[in-house]
Amino acid sequence: MFKKGLWSVLNPVSLIFLGLLTQTLLVGLKGVSRDPGLGWHIKTGEWILKNLAIPYKDPFLSIERAWVSDQWLSDIILYLTYQSGGFLYLVLGVVLIFFLTVFYIHTHNMIKLSGSALASAVAALFCFRLMQIHLIVRPVIFSFIFFTILAWEISKWERGKRGSYYLPILFLIWANIHPSFVLGGILVCIGVLVTKFKELKLAILCALVTLVNPYGLELHKSILWLGSSDFFMSLHQEWQPPNREHWFYILFLFLFGVVPGFLLFRKKLGLFWIFSSAVFLYFSLKAVRFLPYFGILVSVPLSVTLAWYVWRFRKARLIVNFLLFLERLSRRGSYRLVVASVLSILIFVSILTNSLFGRTELGPPSKNFPYGALKFIPDGEVVAATPDWGGFLTLHNKIPVIDDRNTLIGEEFYKKYLDSSGDIEKFKAWAKENNAQWLLVRSPKDTKEGYIFKDDVVSLFKIVP
Numbered sequence: 418m419f420k421k422g423l424w425s426v427l428n429p430v431s432l433i434f435l436g437l438l439t440q441t442l443l444v445g446l447k448g449v450s451r452d453p454g455l456g457w458h459i460k461t462g463e464w465i466l467k468n469l470a471i472p473y474k475d476p477f478l479s480i481e482r483a484w485v486s487d488q489w490l491s492d493i494i495l496y497l498t499y500q501s502g503g504f505l506y507l508v509l510g511v512v513l514i515f516f517l518t519v520f521y522i523h524t525h526n527m528i529k530l531s532g533s534a535l536a537s538a539v540a541a542l543f544c545f546r547l548m549q550i551h552l553i554v555r556p557v558i559f560s561f562i563f564f565t566i567l568a569w570e571i572s573k574w575e576r577g578k579r580g581s582y583y584l585p586i587l588f589l590i591w592a593n594i595h596p597s598f599v600l601g602g603i604l605v606c607i608g609v610l611v612t613k614f615k616e617l618k619l620a621i622l623c624a625l626v627t628l629v630n631p632y633g634l635e636l637h638k639s640i641l642w643l644g645s646s647d648f649f650m651s652l653h654q655e656w657q658p659p660n661r662e663h664w665f666y667i668l669f670l671f672l673f674g675v676v677p678g679f680l681l682f683r684k685k686l687g688l689f690w691i692f693s694s695a696v697f698l699y700f701s702l703k704a705v706r707f708l709p710y711f712g713i714l715v716s717v718p719l720s721v722t723l724a725w726y727v728w729r730f731r732k733a734r735l736i737v738n739f740l741l742f743l744e745r746l747s748r749r750g751s752y753r754l755v756v757a758s759v760l761s762i763l764i765f766v767s768i769l770t771n772s773l774f775g776r777t778e779l780g781p782p783s784k785n786f787p788y789g790a791l792k793f794i795p796d797g798e799v800v801a802a803t804p805d806w807g808g809f810l811t812l813h814n815k816i817p818v819i820d821d822r823n824t825l826i827g828e829e830f831y832k833k834y835l836d837s838s839g840d841i842e843k844f845k846a847w848a849k850e851n852n853a854q855w856l857l858v859r860s861p862k863d864t865k866e867g868y869i870f871k872d873d874v875v876s877l878f879k880i881v882p
Contacts, residue, residue: 449508450780452555453805453821455495456812461486462496471631477811479799479818479852482826485632485639490593491556504779507554515552518561519545526569527717530685533724540720547666547712550655550705560597563587565713567601568693571608572717574616575687584619585626592627596640600710602627604693611688655706663705670715671698678718682725690717781809787857787875791815794855794877801848801880802857803838818851841878848880856880 457477464476475484486492498506519541527537551557570581584605591598605620630636659667675698678691694715700707786809787802794800796814807820819826819834837847841858848856856878860871870877 449511449552450504450554451782451785452553452808454808455554455781456808456810457820457822458488458492458556458808459496459499460811461489462492462494463500465489465493466496473632475822477816478807478820478822479816480826484822485635487596487632487636487639488556488594489631490590491559491595494559495554495556504554508779511552511554511558514558514562515548518565519548522562522569523565523713523716527720530717531720531724533720536723536726537720539723540716543666543670543719544712544716547663547670548709551709556595557597560591560595560600561709561713563591563594564597564601564604564710567604568714571604572687572689574608574612575689579616585622588623589626589629592636593630596636598627599640600707603696607693607696608689611692656704658703659701659705659708663701663708667698667701667708667711670712670719673722674715674717674719677722677725682718682721686718686721690714694718784874787877789872790857790870790875790877793870798854799852800855800857801844801851801853803859806857818848818853845878845880849882853880 460477461472465471471489472484472486475482495507498510502509523544524537524541527540528534531537531540548561551561567584567587570584588598588601591601602624605616605623609615609617609620627637628634632639675691675694678686678694683691694711694717697707697711697714701711785805787806791813794815797816799816799818800810801818802810804819804821807817807822810817811820819831834847837843838858844858845856858876858878860873860876867878868876869879
């Protein structure tokens, strides 16, 4: 058992994972806490536990308005994690969830389907690369687990397995965790179509249980309203089309995953993986937000294709023989022990020595957020600032006029904000109109007077009533 466990740590697949973990911790985590909404996610969880209630009106912004807190259960989890160990535990928790999803749940199933540990590990790396755009502390990280479990469960329907009883429970929890349960509904619809409506009753039940949330049908209306707003969609980077780097991965995965899967491996894969990959490919071409979900789906036909290439050209020399050698080595260890061993190393090193985290800021980065101005603003006072700083101010007990939950306010309010924020004097007038006591602006080079505080990040102005 000891030798098998030791080999699980040292075999090629394990070393790939360990190298990727190290790269992620030393390089990729520099922006893991950059999400502008992280502060109000934490404070929302605190508010819910303190008041033992779900917020129906916004408790943080200076203007009272109705609010559908569509990630309230995630916010509780984030707050409890933050309360237990601060940003260290938040970052560590995100990394663990991320890697368990990709390299345990997903890769383990790919190995069973493709028959190749090496091909599945390579496919998982491409999946990981697309998902890395959301390697940040935010509730969406939980949706990857639900999405992956659901996809593999639906794929079994084509092989004659009846739908599992726990899927409605999964949707019940997911609907209170994150709005991405809608994407799970798309997967279920694809599954129903490819199995010729055999699981239609289960699909209807999964849809109905999403109504069991504190807001009922209003939750679905708010998601639909946001998705139909071209104005708000154009403001967020994650709703923009892919860049050149993403295009490379999309084209590669399409050519080596979707196309061969459809032409050569339809019987082995089933239609679900092929059709769902094609659907989310279309979504990904519209917005980078969908790339992680596309990566999860398309990596499955990619693993089957790569496994076929390895064994189809098994008589070739040099590179192919080397890959076959790695394949044989990979099979000598237990895959479950691979993941368990690597994650154990991660936890041990990060918690006991904290050395891997010493090179990066765990909280919102100081080069992007106005830490220097906080000491001048008393707690509970109203602050006008960029929406990117709203969650940060909320976390530090200030009251922002506006934050990145801009859909609460509506398009007209936000357009007035954008119109005034380009000029400091107009911005001051807008802040005064909205009863702000302080104004924070990103430090312009030509600001020479009138400010209370100024550094490379922020200029702070006092608003005179």
